[in-house]
Amino acid sequence: MQALTILRPGTAALTDKPVPVPGPGEVAIDLAFVGYCGSDLTSYRGLNPLVSYPRVPGHEISGTIAELGSGVENLAPGTAVTVLPYFNCGTCRACRSGRPNACPNNQTMGVQREGAMTGRVVVPAAKVIPVTGISKRDLALVEPCAVGFHAVRRAELKSGETVVVLGCGMIGLGVILGALRQGAKVIAVDLSDAKLDVAKKLGATEIINASTDVKARVAELTGEGPDVVVEAVGAEATFLQAIDLVATAGRVVYIGYAKAPIAYETKFFITKELDIRGSRNALRSDFDDVIDELRNRPEAGDLIVTRTATLDEAAEALADWHARPGDFTKILVKF
Structure with a gap:
Protein backbone atom coordinates (compact mmCIF):
# COMPACT_ATOMS: atom_id res chain seq x y z
CA MET A 1 0.00 0.00 0.00
CA GLN A 2 1.05 3.62 -0.41
CA ALA A 3 1.63 6.11 2.39
CA LEU A 4 2.29 9.83 2.44
CA THR A 5 5.72 10.12 4.05
CA ILE A 6 7.66 13.17 5.19
CA LEU A 7 11.10 12.10 3.97
CA ARG A 8 12.94 15.08 5.42
CA PRO A 9 12.05 18.68 6.25
CA GLY A 10 10.33 20.26 3.26
CA THR A 11 9.93 17.05 1.30
CA ALA A 12 6.91 14.70 1.34
CA ALA A 13 6.15 11.94 -1.14
CA LEU A 14 4.27 8.67 -1.55
CA THR A 15 6.17 5.58 -0.46
CA ASP A 16 5.33 1.88 -0.47
CA LYS A 17 4.52 0.16 2.82
CA PRO A 18 3.53 -3.43 3.59
CA VAL A 19 -0.14 -3.97 4.43
CA PRO A 20 -0.23 -4.49 8.23
CA VAL A 21 -1.85 -7.58 9.76
CA PRO A 22 -3.46 -7.44 13.22
CA GLY A 23 -1.91 -9.54 15.95
CA PRO A 24 -3.57 -10.70 19.18
CA GLY A 25 -5.58 -7.89 20.74
CA GLU A 26 -5.22 -5.66 17.69
CA VAL A 27 -7.59 -4.24 15.07
CA ALA A 28 -6.95 -3.41 11.42
CA ILE A 29 -8.68 -0.24 10.23
CA ASP A 30 -9.21 0.82 6.63
CA LEU A 31 -8.89 4.60 6.52
CA ALA A 32 -11.67 6.80 5.16
CA PHE A 33 -10.29 10.27 6.04
CA VAL A 34 -7.20 11.49 7.89
CA GLY A 35 -6.72 15.11 8.91
CA TYR A 36 -3.49 17.06 8.83
CA CYS A 37 -2.61 18.35 12.30
CA GLY A 38 -0.47 21.35 13.22
CA SER A 39 2.16 18.88 14.44
CA ASP A 40 2.30 17.43 10.90
CA LEU A 41 2.98 20.90 9.51
CA THR A 42 5.66 21.47 12.16
CA SER A 43 7.25 18.15 11.22
CA TYR A 44 7.20 19.12 7.54
CA ARG A 45 8.93 22.38 8.45
CA GLY A 46 11.61 20.55 10.43
CA LEU A 47 10.60 22.24 13.67
CA ASN A 48 9.21 19.27 15.60
CA PRO A 49 11.88 18.03 18.04
CA LEU A 50 9.90 14.83 18.69
CA VAL A 51 10.02 13.61 15.09
CA SER A 52 12.65 11.56 13.27
CA TYR A 53 12.61 11.09 9.51
CA PRO A 54 11.22 9.52 7.43
CA ARG A 55 7.81 9.70 9.15
CA VAL A 56 4.27 8.88 8.06
CA PRO A 57 2.14 11.66 9.59
CA GLY A 58 -1.50 11.61 10.63
CA HIS A 59 -3.42 10.91 13.83
CA GLU A 60 -6.84 12.47 13.15
CA ILE A 61 -8.52 9.29 12.04
CA SER A 62 -11.75 8.16 10.43
CA GLY A 63 -12.08 4.60 9.23
CA THR A 64 -13.82 1.24 9.24
CA ILE A 65 -12.79 -1.92 11.02
CA ALA A 66 -11.39 -4.31 8.41
CA GLU A 67 -10.12 -7.22 10.50
CA LEU A 68 -9.85 -8.32 14.13
CA GLY A 69 -6.89 -9.99 15.74
CA SER A 70 -7.39 -12.94 18.05
CA GLY A 71 -8.95 -12.21 21.42
CA VAL A 72 -10.71 -9.02 20.36
CA GLU A 73 -14.31 -8.87 21.52
CA ASN A 74 -17.10 -6.25 21.37
CA LEU A 75 -15.89 -4.94 18.00
CA ALA A 76 -16.97 -6.04 14.53
CA PRO A 77 -15.71 -5.61 10.96
CA GLY A 78 -17.54 -2.87 9.08
CA THR A 79 -17.93 -0.64 12.14
CA ALA A 80 -17.14 3.05 11.69
CA VAL A 81 -14.46 4.14 14.15
CA THR A 82 -12.03 6.80 15.20
CA VAL A 83 -8.84 6.16 17.18
CA LEU A 84 -7.31 7.43 20.41
CA PRO A 85 -3.86 7.98 18.88
CA TYR A 86 -1.80 8.42 22.06
CA PHE A 87 0.28 5.51 23.36
CA ASN A 88 1.09 6.00 27.03
CA CYS A 89 3.28 3.80 29.22
CA GLY A 90 0.63 2.95 31.84
CA THR A 91 3.08 3.00 34.77
CA CYS A 92 4.28 6.59 35.29
CA ARG A 93 2.82 9.07 37.78
CA ALA A 94 0.59 10.68 35.14
CA CYS A 95 -0.81 7.32 34.02
CA ARG A 96 -1.32 6.14 37.59
CA SER A 97 -3.20 9.36 38.44
CA GLY A 98 -5.68 9.00 35.57
CA ARG A 99 -3.98 11.53 33.29
CA PRO A 100 -2.44 9.31 30.60
CA ASN A 101 -2.59 12.21 28.14
CA ALA A 102 0.30 13.79 30.09
CA CYS A 103 2.48 10.65 30.10
CA PRO A 104 6.13 11.72 29.67
CA ASN A 105 6.71 8.51 27.70
CA ASN A 106 3.77 9.13 25.36
CA GLN A 107 4.09 8.26 21.69
CA THR A 108 1.54 9.86 19.36
CA MET A 109 0.79 8.39 15.95
CA GLY A 110 2.44 10.45 13.25
CA VAL A 111 4.89 12.00 15.71
CA GLN A 112 6.99 9.52 17.70
CA ARG A 113 5.57 6.54 15.76
CA GLU A 114 4.18 5.97 12.29
CA GLY A 115 0.88 7.65 11.56
CA ALA A 116 -2.24 6.95 9.55
CA MET A 117 -1.71 8.79 6.25
CA THR A 118 -2.04 5.49 4.41
CA GLY A 119 -4.62 2.90 3.43
CA ARG A 120 -4.69 0.76 6.57
CA VAL A 121 -3.41 0.90 10.13
CA VAL A 122 -3.28 -1.62 12.96
CA VAL A 123 -3.81 -0.44 16.54
CA PRO A 124 -4.61 -2.06 19.90
CA ALA A 125 -8.31 -2.72 20.35
CA ALA A 126 -8.34 -0.45 23.43
CA LYS A 127 -7.53 2.54 21.19
CA VAL A 128 -10.51 1.97 18.88
CA ILE A 129 -13.66 4.07 19.43
CA PRO A 130 -16.79 2.88 17.58
CA VAL A 131 -19.00 5.79 16.50
CA THR A 132 -22.50 6.07 15.08
CA GLY A 133 -24.44 9.10 13.92
CA ILE A 134 -21.49 11.05 12.47
CA SER A 135 -20.33 11.17 8.85
CA LYS A 136 -17.05 9.50 7.93
CA ARG A 137 -15.61 12.92 7.10
CA ASP A 138 -16.48 14.42 10.46
CA LEU A 139 -15.05 11.44 12.35
CA ALA A 140 -11.64 12.84 11.39
CA LEU A 141 -12.50 16.03 13.33
CA VAL A 142 -13.03 14.26 16.64
CA GLU A 143 -9.39 14.15 17.78
CA PRO A 144 -8.49 17.81 17.13
CA CYS A 145 -11.77 18.98 18.67
CA ALA A 146 -11.05 16.76 21.67
CA VAL A 147 -7.77 18.61 22.25
CA GLY A 148 -9.80 21.82 22.49
CA LYS A 185 -19.64 33.21 26.61
CA VAL A 186 -16.87 33.07 24.01
CA ILE A 187 -14.75 35.94 22.67
CA ALA A 188 -12.71 34.67 19.71
CA VAL A 189 -9.51 36.42 18.61
CA ASP A 190 -7.56 35.83 15.40
CA LEU A 191 -5.78 37.73 12.64
CA SER A 192 -7.86 36.04 9.93
CA ASP A 193 -11.30 37.45 9.23
CA ALA A 194 -12.21 34.19 7.49
CA LYS A 195 -11.41 32.15 10.60
CA LEU A 196 -13.25 34.64 12.78
CA ASP A 197 -16.27 34.23 10.53
CA VAL A 198 -16.18 30.47 11.13
CA ALA A 199 -15.90 31.07 14.89
CA LYS A 200 -18.91 33.37 14.76
CA LYS A 201 -20.96 30.87 12.77
CA LEU A 202 -20.07 28.15 15.30
CA GLY A 203 -21.51 30.35 18.04
CA ALA A 204 -18.79 32.65 19.39
CA THR A 205 -20.47 35.53 21.21
CA GLU A 206 -17.98 38.12 20.00
CA ILE A 207 -15.07 38.17 17.55
CA ILE A 208 -12.01 40.46 17.56
CA ASN A 209 -9.40 40.83 14.84
CA ALA A 210 -6.01 40.58 16.52
CA SER A 211 -4.67 43.49 14.46
CA THR A 212 -6.87 45.86 16.50
CA ASP A 213 -6.58 46.90 20.16
CA VAL A 214 -7.60 43.57 21.63
CA LYS A 215 -7.12 44.59 25.26
CA ALA A 216 -9.35 47.65 24.92
CA ARG A 217 -12.08 45.69 23.17
CA VAL A 218 -11.96 42.84 25.72
CA ALA A 219 -12.17 45.38 28.54
CA GLU A 220 -15.17 46.97 26.83
CA LEU A 221 -16.89 43.60 26.57
CA THR A 222 -16.02 42.19 30.00
CA GLY A 223 -15.31 45.05 32.38
CA GLU A 224 -12.84 43.42 34.76
CA GLY A 225 -11.58 40.93 32.19
CA PRO A 226 -12.48 37.38 31.17
CA ASP A 227 -12.65 34.55 33.67
CA VAL A 228 -10.50 32.39 31.40
CA VAL A 229 -8.08 32.88 28.52
CA VAL A 230 -7.11 29.91 26.37
CA GLU A 231 -4.00 30.32 24.21
CA ALA A 232 -4.25 28.19 21.05
CA VAL A 233 -1.64 29.87 18.85
CA GLY A 234 1.74 28.96 20.26
CA ALA A 235 3.40 32.37 19.84
CA GLU A 236 5.33 34.54 22.27
CA ALA A 237 2.96 37.47 21.78
CA THR A 238 -0.17 35.47 22.63
CA PHE A 239 1.48 33.70 25.58
CA LEU A 240 2.10 37.11 27.12
CA GLN A 241 -1.23 38.52 25.96
CA ALA A 242 -3.11 35.79 27.81
CA ILE A 243 -1.65 36.96 31.15
CA ASP A 244 -2.37 40.57 30.28
CA LEU A 245 -6.01 39.99 29.30
CA VAL A 246 -7.26 37.63 32.01
CA ALA A 247 -9.12 38.98 35.02
CA THR A 248 -7.69 39.00 38.53
CA ALA A 249 -8.07 35.52 40.07
CA GLY A 250 -8.66 34.17 36.55
CA ARG A 251 -7.35 31.09 34.79
CA VAL A 252 -5.03 30.81 31.79
CA VAL A 253 -4.72 27.59 29.79
CA TYR A 254 -1.96 27.04 27.26
CA ILE A 255 -2.35 24.53 24.42
CA GLY A 256 0.09 25.93 21.88
CA TYR A 257 3.85 25.44 22.02
CA ALA A 258 5.88 28.64 21.81
CA LYS A 259 8.96 28.07 19.65
CA ALA A 260 11.37 29.97 21.92
CA PRO A 261 11.73 30.76 25.63
CA ILE A 262 9.45 33.56 26.87
CA ALA A 263 10.31 36.25 29.41
CA TYR A 264 7.32 36.94 31.66
CA GLU A 265 6.62 39.85 33.98
CA THR A 266 6.07 37.34 36.78
CA LYS A 267 4.61 39.84 39.23
CA PHE A 268 1.27 39.44 37.42
CA PHE A 269 1.18 35.76 38.39
CA ILE A 270 1.16 36.85 42.03
CA THR A 271 -0.68 40.18 41.98
CA LYS A 272 -3.50 38.69 39.92
CA GLU A 273 -3.23 35.35 41.79
CA LEU A 274 -3.63 33.49 38.52
CA ASP A 275 -4.13 29.80 37.86
CA ILE A 276 -1.87 28.94 34.93
CA ARG A 277 -2.38 25.52 33.41
CA GLY A 278 -1.07 23.49 30.54
CA SER A 279 -3.25 21.26 28.38
CA ARG A 280 -1.87 18.29 26.46
CA ASN A 281 -3.63 15.91 24.08
CA ALA A 282 -7.01 14.63 25.31
CA LEU A 283 -8.72 11.94 27.38
CA ARG A 284 -11.21 9.34 26.19
CA SER A 285 -13.92 11.31 27.98
CA ASP A 286 -13.05 14.35 25.83
CA PHE A 287 -13.48 12.19 22.70
CA ASP A 288 -16.87 11.03 23.96
CA ASP A 289 -18.00 14.61 24.59
CA VAL A 290 -16.90 15.71 21.11
CA ILE A 291 -18.70 12.79 19.48
CA ASP A 292 -21.89 13.76 21.28
CA GLU A 293 -21.45 17.41 20.28
CA LEU A 294 -20.79 16.66 16.61
CA ARG A 295 -23.89 14.47 16.46
CA ASN A 296 -25.84 17.55 17.50
CA ARG A 297 -23.85 19.94 15.28
CA PRO A 298 -23.75 18.29 11.81
CA GLU A 299 -23.15 21.69 10.23
CA ALA A 300 -19.85 22.16 12.07
CA GLY A 301 -17.82 20.04 9.67
CA ASP A 302 -18.96 22.08 6.67
CA LEU A 303 -17.70 25.22 8.40
CA ILE A 304 -14.40 23.74 9.57
CA VAL A 305 -13.11 21.67 6.63
CA THR A 306 -11.24 23.89 4.19
CA ARG A 307 -9.89 21.36 1.70
CA THR A 308 -10.22 17.67 0.94
CA ALA A 309 -7.40 16.03 -1.00
CA THR A 310 -6.79 12.55 -2.38
CA LEU A 311 -3.70 10.61 -1.29
CA ASP A 312 -2.08 11.53 -4.64
CA GLU A 313 -2.68 15.20 -3.77
CA ALA A 314 -1.62 14.91 -0.11
CA ALA A 315 1.99 16.10 -0.56
CA GLU A 316 0.83 19.11 -2.59
CA ALA A 317 -1.80 19.97 0.04
CA LEU A 318 0.83 19.87 2.80
CA ALA A 319 3.15 22.12 0.78
CA ASP A 320 0.29 24.54 0.13
CA TRP A 321 -0.50 24.68 3.85
CA HIS A 322 3.16 25.40 4.58
CA ALA A 323 3.21 28.21 2.00
CA ARG A 324 -0.15 29.78 2.96
CA PRO A 325 -1.05 28.70 6.52
CA GLY A 326 -3.69 31.39 6.91
CA ASP A 327 -5.72 29.98 4.02
CA PHE A 328 -6.55 26.67 5.69
CA THR A 329 -8.35 25.63 8.85
CA LYS A 330 -8.55 21.89 8.26
CA ILE A 331 -7.18 19.80 5.42
CA LEU A 332 -8.44 16.23 5.15
CA VAL A 333 -7.03 13.44 2.99
CA LYS A 334 -9.69 11.10 1.64
CA PHE A 335 -8.90 7.42 1.03
Missing part, protein backbone atom coordinates in the same frame (compact mmCIF):
# COMPACT_ATOMS: atom_id res chain seq x y z
CA PHE A 149 -12.38 20.18 24.73
CA HIS A 150 -9.60 19.02 27.04
CA ALA A 151 -8.37 22.61 27.39
CA VAL A 152 -11.89 23.60 28.44
CA ARG A 153 -11.83 20.77 31.00
CA ARG A 154 -8.48 22.02 32.31
CA ALA A 155 -9.95 25.52 32.61
CA GLU A 156 -12.84 24.19 34.73
CA LEU A 157 -15.04 26.53 32.73
CA LYS A 158 -18.52 27.09 34.16
CA SER A 159 -21.81 28.18 32.67
CA GLY A 160 -22.07 31.95 32.43
CA GLU A 161 -18.32 32.56 32.56
CA THR A 162 -16.50 34.39 29.78
CA VAL A 163 -13.53 32.89 27.94
CA VAL A 164 -11.24 34.56 25.45
CA VAL A 165 -9.89 32.12 22.87
CA LEU A 166 -6.66 33.30 21.26
CA GLY A 167 -6.44 31.60 17.86
CA CYS A 168 -9.23 30.22 15.70
CA GLY A 169 -7.39 27.42 13.96
CA MET A 170 -8.67 23.87 14.33
CA ILE A 171 -7.74 23.55 18.01
CA GLY A 172 -9.14 26.98 18.86
CA LEU A 173 -12.42 26.07 17.17
CA GLY A 174 -12.49 22.93 19.32
CA VAL A 175 -12.10 25.15 22.38
CA ILE A 176 -14.98 27.30 21.18
CA LEU A 177 -17.27 24.30 20.71
CA GLY A 178 -16.29 22.92 24.12
CA ALA A 179 -16.80 26.26 25.85
CA LEU A 180 -20.22 26.75 24.29
CA ARG A 181 -21.16 23.24 25.41
CA GLN A 182 -20.41 24.38 28.97
CA GLY A 183 -22.66 27.41 28.59
CA ALA A 184 -19.82 29.94 28.52
